[in-house]
Amino acid sequence: NGYGVLSPGGYTVAAAFLCEVVLTAIFLVVIMGSTHKRAPVGFAPIAIGLALTLIHLISIPVTNTSVNPARSTAVAVFAGSGAISQLWLFWLAPILGGLIGGMLYGWLGRDEPPITGNS
Known part of the structure; x- marks a missing residue:
């Protein structure tokens, strides 16, 4: 992982930082959404795997991809x-x-409250 001379594309620290922040935020939204109680059962592994693949395809040229400090x-x-x-x-x-x-x-x-009515 890196920026500047350690970046595959020579991207600046600002570009690397923005890329990592935005892609990590997107990844977390995908994880939270696909594991939500209203999400289709069995959908999470597909959504998370595809999101992580897309994140790698986008950020490998920028920083070699992190989204994981460890x-x-x-x-x-x-x-x-x-x-x-x-x-x-x-x-x-x-x-x-x-x-x-x-x-x-x-x-x-955000969960919307159930719609109730007098029908």
Whole structure:
């Protein structure tokens, strides 16, 4: 994982940060939505797997994909070449993305009260 010279496409720190935050938020919304009690049974693995595949396809050219601080830490420890100095981004961005995704899902995925009527 990385930005600047450690980014496959040479993306800046701002682009890498934005990419990781947005994609982590989207991933969390997909996870929360597909595991919601109103979601179709058995749909979660398909939705989560496809979302993670799409996230990788989008972000591999930017940062080599993180969306998981533990995975980024392991890579940085063994990669050397300054990757450990960029690790802050791959902890901060997913945490912020998770918070944003959680708030977004809370706003979008709010349960509506049941419709009642006198019929």
